[in-house]
Every structure is written in C-alpha cells, then in structure tokens.
Amino acid sequence: MTLNNVTSSLLSLFVLDLIFLLVLLAIVALLAGTKKVAYAVLKRNFVGYFGNPTGYVFLCIFVFLTSVAAFWPYEFFNQNLATLDQLNYWFPLIMLVFIPAITMSIWAEERRQGTDELLLTLPADDFDIVIGKYMAAASIFTASLLFSQLSTFVTLAILTEGAVDTGLIFTTYLGYWFVGLAMIAIGMIASFLTGNLTVGFILGALFNAPLAFASLADSISPNQKIAEWLAASGIARPFDDFGRGVISLSSVSYFVLVAIVAIYASMVLIGRRHWTGGKDGNTMAWHYLARVLALVVFTAGAVTLFRNKDIIRYDATEEKVSSLADATKQLIRDLDSDRPIVIDAFISSEVPELYARTRYELVNLLKEFRSEAATQGREIDVNLYDDIELFSEEAALAAERFGIEPVTRMVREKGSFQQKQLILGAAFRSGLEKVTVPIFEYGIPVEYELVRSINTVAEGSRKRVGIVATDARLMGGTVMQGMSMQRVEKHPLIDELAKQYDVEEVDLSGPVTPGMYDALFAVQPSSLAPDQFGRLVDAIKLGVPVAIFEDPLPFVNSYVTPTGNPKQSPGSMFGGGGPMPKGEIRDLWEALEIESPGRAGMQGVYAPDLVWQMYNPYPNLEMNINEFWIFVKDDAPGLQKGEALSGQHQITSGLREVLGLYPGAVRAKASTTLKHTSLLNTGSESGLIPMAKAQSILQGQSTIAREIESVSPKLTLAMAIEGSSGDGETDADSKNDDNAADGEEDSDDELTVNPIKAVYVADLDLMLPVFLQIRADPEQAAEMKFQFQNVTFILNTIDWLTGETEFIDVRKHEPIFASLKMIDSVKEQASTEGRRQTKAYQDESDEAVRVAQEKMDSELKSLREELDKLQKESADGRISRAEMQAKVQEFQTRQEREQRMLDVKQTKANRELQRKVRDIQRVADQKVTTIQNQVKAAAVVLPCIPPLIIGVIVFASRRLRERENISKSRLK
Structure with missing residues (x-):
C-alpha cells in the first residue's frame, strides 16, 4: 500500500x-x-x-x-x-x-x-x-x-x-x-x-x-x-x-x-x-x-x-495549509480601515519538536494575514521577530512591552528529557485595545487564536457573557468538603472565554432581561435558590441566550449537588440544619419544552436516569473506565457520519469526538412548538439506568450487565433549542397583556421578548479542566491519542448563542500537514517495544520483591508461632518474664534484619529496573537515529549517481567519436 x-x-x-x-x-x-x-x-x-x-x-x-x-x-x-x-x-x-x-x-x-x-x-x-x-x-x-x-x-x-x-x-x-x-x-x-x-x-x-x-x-x-x-x-x-x-x-x-x-x-x-x-x-x-x-x-x-x-x-x-478560512477572510474585509492593527510576533530560534508545527503554521498565517489585508485595503502591520535568541534585545522587548516571556517545557529530544525554553507568542494592538497571547500551545488551533485576538482589538468592545453563580463555582470560591471549607480555583474555561468576551458573575439577585448579557452560562442551575432559579427561567422565556449544563451525577466535583438530590445546608453535616430549598428543574424543562427520563428520587426530588453505552474506542482505558463513560463518536455502533455529533448544526458540524462522564439524557416533548436539534447522540448499544441502580453499580454492589433492563438507542446528551414558545408567561408578559387590554400605549421601558435560544447539556463533567489540558498539550496522553473536542464544543456553544459564529467556522479550519510517517512509525515501534519490555521488567522486579517478601514471612512464621506460644505460657505463669522479653527482642531483631534485607533487595531491584529502562530508551533512540542517518546518507549519495552515470556515458561516447577516423597505428 x-x-x-x-x-x-x-x-x-x-x-x-x-x-x-x-x-x-x-x-x-x-x-x-x-x-x-x-x-x-x-x-x-x-x-x-x-x-x-x-x-x-x-x-x-x-x-x-x-x-x-x-x-x-x-x-x-x-x-x-x-x-x-x-x-x-x-x-x-x-x-x-x-x-x-x-x-x-x-x-x-x-x-x-x-x-x-x-x-x-x-x-x-x-x-x-x-x-x-x-x-x-x-x-x-x-x-x-x-x-x-x-x-x-x-x-x-x-x-x-x-x-x-x-x-x-x-x-x-x-x-x-x-x-x-x-x-x-x-x-x-x-x-x-x-x-x-x-x-x-x-x-x-x-x-x-x-x-x-x-x-x-x-x-x-x-x-x-x-x-x-x-x-x-x-x-x-x-x-x-x-x-x-x-x-x-x-x-x-x-x-x-x-x-x-x-x-x-x-x-x-x-x-x-x-x-x-x-x-x-x-x-x-x-x-x-x-x-x-x-x-x-x-x-x-x-x-x-x-x-x-x-x-x-x-x-x-x-490540504490548503497556506490559506485562510473563508470566515477569516470575511473578518478581514469587515475590519475598520480607520483602525490599523499591529501584530508583534516573537519566535525563538530553537523550538522543541512538539511546537515545530505550531511555529510553521504561525509564520504561515501571519504572512497570509498581511497579504490578505493588503489585498482588501485593510491595515494589518505584522512585525515578525523570528529566530530570536532568548536573551536578545527582541526577547527583552517582548517581555517588557507585552509580557511575552520564555516558557519552559519538558520535552524528550536526542534520547533524554530536557527542560527547554522557548518564545512563541504575539501581541495585538489597535488604538487603546491590546491582547497578548503569551504562548501558542501546540494543541490549540493557531488561526483561531489569531482571528479571535484580531477581532477583539479591532472591535474595541466585547460581548458580555454572564456566568450564573451556582454550586459549580466556575468563578472560584469556597465550598464545604468533608468537615472543612476548601478553596475552589477559578475554572480555566473562564480564562479561555475571557480572551474573547467580557465575563462577569451573575448572582440572579434581580431579573435579567434581553440586552443585559449576550449570553448566560448556567452550570447546574438546579442548585439555585427558588427565586434565583425562577429569574433564570424568566430570562430564558424573554429570549436571553443561555447555555445550560445540568448533570444528574457530577462525578468529579462532589461538592456540586446532583439534579435528583436535595441540597444540604453547610451545617447539616454537624448535626444541624437540613435540606435547603432549590429550584424545580422541571420548570426549566417546561420552558424549553424538553424532558429528561427519570423518576422521583430522594425527598421527592426528580432524579434523571443515567446513560450507559457499550462502546470504548480506547482499549488502553479498559481498566479505568466503565459504561457510564460516553464516547460520542460516529464510529460508535449503529451510527453513520454526522449522527453522533450532529452534522446539521453549526455547533457540532465537523467535530470528531466528545466525551461525557455519567451524563443524563434529554428529549423534546411530543407537543413542542420550539425547534429542537440533537447535538450529541449515543450509538445503538446504549440505554438508561435509574440513579439508585447506578449508585449500586458504582459502589460495586452490582454490575451493569445485571441491571440493564432494555436498550434505548441514539439517546441525546445535548440539544440546541430555539424559536418562540406559546407556553408560559412571565410576569412581564402578563403586565403587557394588561396594558394592552386597558388600551395603554407601550412604554419605552417595557421588556422586549425575543425568541428562545438555548443549549441544554445533560452533563457537567464534560467541561472538566483536564479536557483543557489535553487540548493544549495532547502529548501528555500520547499513548492514548485522545481526540476529545469537549472544549471546542463548549466554545462553539457560547459563540452560537452570542452570534459570533465566524469563530466556529475558523475552528473547523484545521490544516493537515504531511509528516514523516516512516520516522514516526519507527518511533512508535520503538516506543511500543520499549513499553512492552518495561512492563516485563516491572513484572519481573515485582515478582522478585514478592518472592523475597514471602521468604521473609516464611522465615518469621515459625518464630512468630513460637512467640505466640510463649505469650500463652507467660500468661499462665509457666515461663519467666525475662525469658519472654528475650524472645520478643530476638523476634524484633530478626524481623528488622529481614526487613532491611528486603529493603535492600527492593532498592536493588528498583535500581536495576531504572537501568534497564534507560537502556531501553537508549536503544529506542538509537533506532530512530540510525534510520535518520540512513535517510541522510541515501538522500545525499543516491541522487548524485544518475548524473555521474550520464556524464560517464557522454564522456565515453565523445571519446569513441573522436577515435572513429583515427588509424590504429596512431592510437598507439
């Protein structure tokens, strides 16, 4: 092939x-x-x-x-x-x-x-x-x-x-x-x-x-x-x-x-x-x-x-790797010609292999931005400081004026792990606006970072996203964990959103009306107090765009109250307090004309069922996951391209894979007047399990195979909802109706009612910080080759709600560069063989330690039995206390000596294991270096052969022609 x-x-x-x-x-x-x-x-x-x-x-x-x-x-x-x-x-x-x-x-x-x-x-x-x-x-x-x-x-x-x-x-x-x-x-x-x-x-x-x-x-x-x-x-x-x-x-x-x-x-x-x-x-x-x-x-x-x-x-x-996305070109056309943009990009001379492709793409795109802007009559000044030294004047300029400083990354090059410093950042200026990207992480699309930064400084103002203050604590804060208060750091997703939007926390102490925020971001809204929850529902009915992440079982963040659990007051764990009032999640579903399969849970609170799926595209994860890890991917059984991640909606079109952890399901009501679009769907081998049974499975009291009652193919984990609803009126709607009945004219301060626009996701763990880490640094799980696009899905959701859809198109533009697959194959083979040998040596080392442990236990067993016998005799007064103490001292001395010998053997085994691992890595690196040297030699020597052969033929034929008419006697 x-x-x-x-x-x-x-x-x-x-x-x-x-x-x-x-x-x-x-x-x-x-x-x-x-x-x-x-x-x-x-x-x-x-x-x-x-x-x-x-x-x-x-x-x-x-x-x-x-x-x-x-x-x-x-x-x-x-x-x-x-x-x-x-x-x-x-x-x-x-x-x-x-x-x-x-x-x-x-x-x-x-x-x-x-x-x-x-x-x-x-x-x-x-x-x-x-x-x-x-x-x-x-x-x-x-x-x-x-x-x-x-x-x-x-x-x-x-x-x-x-x-x-x-x-x-x-x-x-x-x-x-x-x-x-x-x-x-x-x-x-x-x-x-x-x-x-x-x-x-x-x-x-x-x-x-x-x-x-x-x-x-x-x-x-x-x-x-x-x-x-x-x-x-x-x-x-x-x-x-x-x-x-x-x-x-x-x-x-x-x-x-x-x-x-x-x-x-x-x-x-x-x-x-x-x-x-x-x-x-x-x-x-x-x-x-x-x-x-x-x-x-x-x-x-x-x-x-x-x-x-x-x-x-x-x-x-x-693969059109040197082209800008159509959305990027349109953004450049829409730039104000009176607002020149200046881009100062700083790239160090030495860039690790992980960042080499990012560097190549960054330089490529910056030059295309400059050319496209000149063609469109827009002014984008690109100052590209390429191949700079870490301690040069350009590096000092980057640090002093823009805060772009060398960053340190642990990389493996030339056979060893090394701490390498690099500069790979850019600053964007237009008027008084300034945005700095201190480091272009190799896992994040470069064009998206560039376009987002240019658009932010060019517009001069940003759209506002309100983060609803819930138990999820996205903006940071303190939570009760165990018997003490613990600090929760601000979610890194907030920093990602802040690069594009004005982000602020909303406590819903007052009503939210259209125009106050371009979108709301509500994570686990069921944990809100009833009055706050009611204001959120009213905002949705008024047409305020909202992203809702409601999880029936927040598996990682245990401080977040599940949908079907009553909300406990902080004092309840000390014997006081009791359940706190919380919002009725079904009121929210009613406004969105959706429902989540489930049943009444603790104290009558409605508990959605959990989704399971028999599909795992990562065999190496089999020991660490279960069927509640939902891999949303078109390769899942029973799905075709564009079904797992809907190809019919702008949010998910073009995405490859999203991972949900212990999610619920959502579906549109039969008599809905709104438009519902399924975004994330499971395959044919999936279904629902009640929360009580799911808990028994997670506690090891049962298995999912025993609890499965039926299969429910193609369940929906996330849904986009839009349109005008005829159900339910807000207080503002009633007031407008009363005024109209009295023949009163509309006043300027009456609320505007827009069509509903929302995205409902039945999972909170989908936005765990680890997904942002994998996105920025995919090589931290290089053996797994994760393809998760959870962060992209969330960003697309917010952009769709705020109307910033051009960024969705830019994220889809992922250039594919031709890599040296033969070298990669050698590296992969060497790495696979190295892992196999390392595991074998690790098993061998563990076995040696286990044998030594058993030998020690065997040698001490007889002495321990004798000591137990003496303790009984001592209790009966048949032996003296001094004799008993001497025997105990002998046992302790023998035990300490055996333990020291075991520790020495274990240390020696670990040292031998480390030596063998180093040898394995050295051999793997030698294989890669050998093939590289062979390529160099072949690439340099072989191309010279055809011209030399032709030259020899030409020289020989020329000599023969010169000697054709010369007599043999003269040739002597």
Missing part, C-alpha cells in the same frame, strides 16, 4: 512537471518559428553544455548541495514536516555558486575563443543573441532543477509513505525556477562585462549577492524603515510565497521584472559597440544608463503596486 501511495505521488508530480515542460516547449517552439537565430544560439549552448562531462559534474554538485541542505540539518527531523524549509534557507547560497558557474561562460567564453565576432555578424539583432543565450542558461538550470526535484521528492515520498504534499513541492521548485531566472539574467551582465571566466564567476556572485542577502539588512542597518525596504527588495520575501505553496501575482511579477531589467542591461552592454567609438559615445552611455534606471524605477513601482494589491493568490498545497 505504501509503494502504491509513493507511485501515485510520483505520477501526480510527473503530470505537473509535464504540463510545465509543455508550456516551456511551446515557448521554445514559438522562438524557433519567429527567431531562428535565437533558437540556434539556444540549441548550440544547451547541447554544448550537456555534451561536455563538465556539465554533469556541475549538475551532480548542484543535486548534492540541494540534498544536503534539505535533509542534513537536524531541524528537518525535529520539525517532522515534509517541507523544504531547510533547503529554502540555504538555497540562495547554493545559487550564488551554481548560477555564476552557468553564466560565466555565456559571453566570456565566446570572447576567449574569438567566436563573439562570428555571432555578432549573423543576420540577427542583439535581442536574438541575448535571448538565445538567456534561454540556453535557463534551460540548463531547468534541467538541473528537475534532477534535484526528483531526488528530493522521492525521499520525501518515502519518508511520508506517499502522503507528501505534491502541490507544495512543485510550487517550491517553481519558486526556485523563478529565482534562477532572475539570477541568471543578473549573472549574464557580469559575463558581458569581462572576457575572463574566473572574473565572470566572481562578478556574477557579487552582482547576485545583494538580492540573496537582502533579508539580513536588519543586522547592518540601524534604521528600521530602511532595513525593511532593503529586505523587501531581495529574493527572500517574494520567494516566501512559493516556499509556502502559494503562487501569487506579486511574487511572479517581481522575478519576471527583475529578469527583464537585467536582460535589457545585457542588451545595452552587447550593443555598446554601435556607439562607443562615435562622437556621441558618452552621451549615448548616459542615455542608456537613464533608460536602465528608469526601468529599475518602473520595476520597483510595479512590484510595490502588485505587493499591495496582490489580487491573484493561489494556494497550490493539497
């Missing part, structure tokens, strides 16, 4: 290359038909270059250098992405060697051999000669690139097991080709200036050096504006689009215009023979110089125009 994938990828690349070559052949055919002399020059130079073994030596060197630059750096494997980032970095330096080697002989060799006069006397103009020479050099370079492209692509295709991004690689090499076109044209100028090949090579490298090193202008120019202008004038910035898989009008126009200017300068140099000897020679020199300068100015202006109005941008990557 892997071989088929590799073959398929190669065919895709072959098709793209074939189309590209057909376009070039069409251009050459047009040249052959209209400019015969130019075509003759092209053919003569191209055939002459590859008819000489020296050409293949240069080709071999070029392929060797590109392969070394692409795969030899450690960063290639550390980044674990099938890209050519390392080659992109070194490519300008390679070109400074290779391009002058091609261009140095374009005209200098003609002068040296004296054939320049022959060319100049041909019935053709100067343009024919120059364009023929140029196209010959371009053809030589194109052939070299094809060799390099094939070798690097095959290597990447094997490493990715055929999942390489063909579009990205093709576009990157297309960028190399355009770079070569520009540098060849500039190198030709050097060749037309001298007749010496060495001088031509040196001048060609010198003339191209400013464009190659312009990106380093900030290190030599103290003026930031000048440094930015110089950096933008080099090849790095226009090539950057190609390197990210984007074909843009601004980049193509840059290279084409630079090549045109250089070609025209070559035409001036070759044509100077016409006027240098005349009386107006000096005047003509200034005239042509003015022409060239005017062309340079025109080129600069055109490049600037296209860069600011980059109307054509095509993302050629297969």
Whole structure:
C-alpha cells in the first residue's frame, strides 16, 4: 500500500512537471518559428553544455548541495514536516555558486575563443543573441532543477509513505525556477562585462549577492524603515510565497521584472559597440544608463503596486495549509480601515519538536494575514521577530512591552528529557485595545487564536457573557468538603472565554432581561435558590441566550449537588440544619419544552436516569473506565457520519469526538412548538439506568450487565433549542397583556421578548479542566491519542448563542500537514517495544520483591508461632518474664534484619529496573537515529549517481567519436 501511495505521488508530480515542460516547449517552439537565430544560439549552448562531462559534474554538485541542505540539518527531523524549509534557507547560497558557474561562460567564453565576432555578424539583432543565450542558461538550470526535484521528492515520498504534499513541492521548485531566472539574467551582465571566466564567476556572485542577502539588512542597518525596504527588495520575501505553496501575482511579477531589467542591461552592454567609438559615445552611455534606471524605477513601482494589491493568490498545497478560512477572510474585509492593527510576533530560534508545527503554521498565517489585508485595503502591520535568541534585545522587548516571556517545557529530544525554553507568542494592538497571547500551545488551533485576538482589538468592545453563580463555582470560591471549607480555583474555561468576551458573575439577585448579557452560562442551575432559579427561567422565556449544563451525577466535583438530590445546608453535616430549598428543574424543562427520563428520587426530588453505552474506542482505558463513560463518536455502533455529533448544526458540524462522564439524557416533548436539534447522540448499544441502580453499580454492589433492563438507542446528551414558545408567561408578559387590554400605549421601558435560544447539556463533567489540558498539550496522553473536542464544543456553544459564529467556522479550519510517517512509525515501534519490555521488567522486579517478601514471612512464621506460644505460657505463669522479653527482642531483631534485607533487595531491584529502562530508551533512540542517518546518507549519495552515470556515458561516447577516423597505428 505504501509503494502504491509513493507511485501515485510520483505520477501526480510527473503530470505537473509535464504540463510545465509543455508550456516551456511551446515557448521554445514559438522562438524557433519567429527567431531562428535565437533558437540556434539556444540549441548550440544547451547541447554544448550537456555534451561536455563538465556539465554533469556541475549538475551532480548542484543535486548534492540541494540534498544536503534539505535533509542534513537536524531541524528537518525535529520539525517532522515534509517541507523544504531547510533547503529554502540555504538555497540562495547554493545559487550564488551554481548560477555564476552557468553564466560565466555565456559571453566570456565566446570572447576567449574569438567566436563573439562570428555571432555578432549573423543576420540577427542583439535581442536574438541575448535571448538565445538567456534561454540556453535557463534551460540548463531547468534541467538541473528537475534532477534535484526528483531526488528530493522521492525521499520525501518515502519518508511520508506517499502522503507528501505534491502541490507544495512543485510550487517550491517553481519558486526556485523563478529565482534562477532572475539570477541568471543578473549573472549574464557580469559575463558581458569581462572576457575572463574566473572574473565572470566572481562578478556574477557579487552582482547576485545583494538580492540573496537582502533579508539580513536588519543586522547592518540601524534604521528600521530602511532595513525593511532593503529586505523587501531581495529574493527572500517574494520567494516566501512559493516556499509556502502559494503562487501569487506579486511574487511572479517581481522575478519576471527583475529578469527583464537585467536582460535589457545585457542588451545595452552587447550593443555598446554601435556607439562607443562615435562622437556621441558618452552621451549615448548616459542615455542608456537613464533608460536602465528608469526601468529599475518602473520595476520597483510595479512590484510595490502588485505587493499591495496582490489580487491573484493561489494556494497550490493539497490540504490548503497556506490559506485562510473563508470566515477569516470575511473578518478581514469587515475590519475598520480607520483602525490599523499591529501584530508583534516573537519566535525563538530553537523550538522543541512538539511546537515545530505550531511555529510553521504561525509564520504561515501571519504572512497570509498581511497579504490578505493588503489585498482588501485593510491595515494589518505584522512585525515578525523570528529566530530570536532568548536573551536578545527582541526577547527583552517582548517581555517588557507585552509580557511575552520564555516558557519552559519538558520535552524528550536526542534520547533524554530536557527542560527547554522557548518564545512563541504575539501581541495585538489597535488604538487603546491590546491582547497578548503569551504562548501558542501546540494543541490549540493557531488561526483561531489569531482571528479571535484580531477581532477583539479591532472591535474595541466585547460581548458580555454572564456566568450564573451556582454550586459549580466556575468563578472560584469556597465550598464545604468533608468537615472543612476548601478553596475552589477559578475554572480555566473562564480564562479561555475571557480572551474573547467580557465575563462577569451573575448572582440572579434581580431579573435579567434581553440586552443585559449576550449570553448566560448556567452550570447546574438546579442548585439555585427558588427565586434565583425562577429569574433564570424568566430570562430564558424573554429570549436571553443561555447555555445550560445540568448533570444528574457530577462525578468529579462532589461538592456540586446532583439534579435528583436535595441540597444540604453547610451545617447539616454537624448535626444541624437540613435540606435547603432549590429550584424545580422541571420548570426549566417546561420552558424549553424538553424532558429528561427519570423518576422521583430522594425527598421527592426528580432524579434523571443515567446513560450507559457499550462502546470504548480506547482499549488502553479498559481498566479505568466503565459504561457510564460516553464516547460520542460516529464510529460508535449503529451510527453513520454526522449522527453522533450532529452534522446539521453549526455547533457540532465537523467535530470528531466528545466525551461525557455519567451524563443524563434529554428529549423534546411530543407537543413542542420550539425547534429542537440533537447535538450529541449515543450509538445503538446504549440505554438508561435509574440513579439508585447506578449508585449500586458504582459502589460495586452490582454490575451493569445485571441491571440493564432494555436498550434505548441514539439517546441525546445535548440539544440546541430555539424559536418562540406559546407556553408560559412571565410576569412581564402578563403586565403587557394588561396594558394592552386597558388600551395603554407601550412604554419605552417595557421588556422586549425575543425568541428562545438555548443549549441544554445533560452533563457537567464534560467541561472538566483536564479536557483543557489535553487540548493544549495532547502529548501528555500520547499513548492514548485522545481526540476529545469537549472544549471546542463548549466554545462553539457560547459563540452560537452570542452570534459570533465566524469563530466556529475558523475552528473547523484545521490544516493537515504531511509528516514523516516512516520516522514516526519507527518511533512508535520503538516506543511500543520499549513499553512492552518495561512492563516485563516491572513484572519481573515485582515478582522478585514478592518472592523475597514471602521468604521473609516464611522465615518469621515459625518464630512468630513460637512467640505466640510463649505469650500463652507467660500468661499462665509457666515461663519467666525475662525469658519472654528475650524472645520478643530476638523476634524484633530478626524481623528488622529481614526487613532491611528486603529493603535492600527492593532498592536493588528498583535500581536495576531504572537501568534497564534507560537502556531501553537508549536503544529506542538509537533506532530512530540510525534510520535518520540512513535517510541522510541515501538522500545525499543516491541522487548524485544518475548524473555521474550520464556524464560517464557522454564522456565515453565523445571519446569513441573522436577515435572513429583515427588509424590504429596512431592510437598507439
């Protein structure tokens, strides 16, 4: 299967290359038909270059250098992405060697051999000669690139097991080709200036050096504006689009215009023979110089125009990893052009492998934001401080002005766990508004973080979300646990919401009306006092958007009162107090026209049933979970795609998996007037269990298999509710009706009644802090490979209620990057084998300790029995007290000695286990390092073989042709 994938990828690349070559052949055919002399020059130079073994030596060197630059750096494997980032970095330096080697002989060799006069006397103009020479050099370079492209692509295709991004690689090499076109044209100028090949090579490298090193202008120019202008004038910035898989009008126009200017300068140099000897020679020199300068100015202006109005941008990557989501583009269009936005991003030079992909995506997106804003006429200034040192001036600026400081992460690299510091943050400013992202965690979508921050500073005001104060204590506080009061920290979800909204606590001491809050967030509202609960129900009826999380059994947060339990007063555990009044949850269900299957519980309080499901996609969790862990996933039995997480609703469309713990079920009433949409559903092997039976199962008194009475497939755990209800009137509604009956006019202060908009989730544990930790740091449970999207579900819920739905679409845009699957496979195999051996050694160590423990117990058993016998005799007075004490002392001494021996054996076993674990890890790392070194060697050596073989064949055939008409006697 892997071989088929590799073959398929190669065919895709072959098709793209074939189309590209057909376009070039069409251009050459047009040249052959209209400019015969130019075509003759092209053919003569191209055939002459590859008819000489020296050409293949240069080709071999070029392929060797590109392969070394692409795969030899450690960063290639550390980044674990099938890209050519390392080659992109070194490519300008390679070109400074290779391009002058091609261009140095374009005209200098003609002068040296004296054939320049022959060319100049041909019935053709100067343009024919120059364009023929140029196209010959371009053809030589194109052939070299094809060799390099094939070798690097095959290597990447094997490493990715055929999942390489063909579009990205093709576009990157297309960028190399355009770079070569520009540098060849500039190198030709050097060749037309001298007749010496060495001088031509040196001048060609010198003339191209400013464009190659312009990106380093900030290190030599103290003026930031000048440094930015110089950096933008080099090849790095226009090539950057190609390197990210984007074909843009601004980049193509840059290279084409630079090549045109250089070609025209070559035409001036070759044509100077016409006027240098005349009386107006000096005047003509200034005239042509003015022409060239005017062309340079025109080129600069055109490049600037296209860069600011980059109307054509095509993302050629297969997974569109270099594109912004449609919602992101719309947000940029909607930005106020009078409110410029400044983004300062700081990225350290060393980033651990876990964060390499995040870094790549962050840089990619920031550049796309800048380009899209320029295209849309919006002002987003991106200051990208990339590859900074931890103690540099840029790092100090990040800490002092924006609070972005180095963070420490424990990572495993090069065979050991290391504490690594990195900087990967950004600050967003617009007017007086400022938002800082101190660290882009690798598990959180980068585009979402960027869009949310930009939108927050751009709008100048945020929507308000009210957190209803309930027993869940989302905003923090104190709760009674056991016999003492304990502090509850603020839920991390609140900090996540605060990045986008103004979040404040609502105690429902007064009514909440539409417009006071854009949404309410009520967790376990049944724990509210009756008057507070009634105000929440009234707010729902008035159309205040509400997210409700009501759990029949909050399993983790035991201080939260379950739906079906009476609420105990804090003093009841000391013998006083008693049940406290709480809201009637069925009033809330009545307002939403829903119901939750259940029955009357303690003291008549209604207790919803718990949901069970026979489905677990994580076999490694079997020992730690039960059937009340509800994995909401389309792979569950009896479900099709888009059924577990509804594909029909914006909140859950595109989500993969959500985990609920001990949830209840919810369903719409039969005679509802509202629109109910099921969001989270179980599979066919699921059902309901009464709370009393569930408690006996959890206490180990029964099993779920014994208690199951029936199966209830496709139960709903969460539901979106919207529309206008005809049931129930609030006090405000009654007052409005009375006023209307009395013929009174509506007053300005009357309450507005909006359609109901709510989301009801029958689970509280769905929002546990651990889900935020897994979202930010998925590798903490790398062996499990969790796919939980609980946090995304909750954020989507709040965004849907507040109308911020563009963020939902942005979260769905998850770019998929091609990784080095072959290396990952080796790592996984080594890790799996390591875990197996570690477990075996652990069992062996435990067995040794157990045997030692049994031996000690056996040796002490007889002595203990003798001591027990003596104690009985001592009680009867048959032995003396001194004899008894001596025996006890002997037993204690023997027991202490045996315990010391057991402790020593256990310590030795643990030390041996740790040594073996270290050996296992070292062997696993050696396997990974070995395969990496093999890839490096193969990627560098094998591509050089085909050019060398062709070179040897050319050399041999040339020698044979030279000896054809020579007599054998002369060959001796």
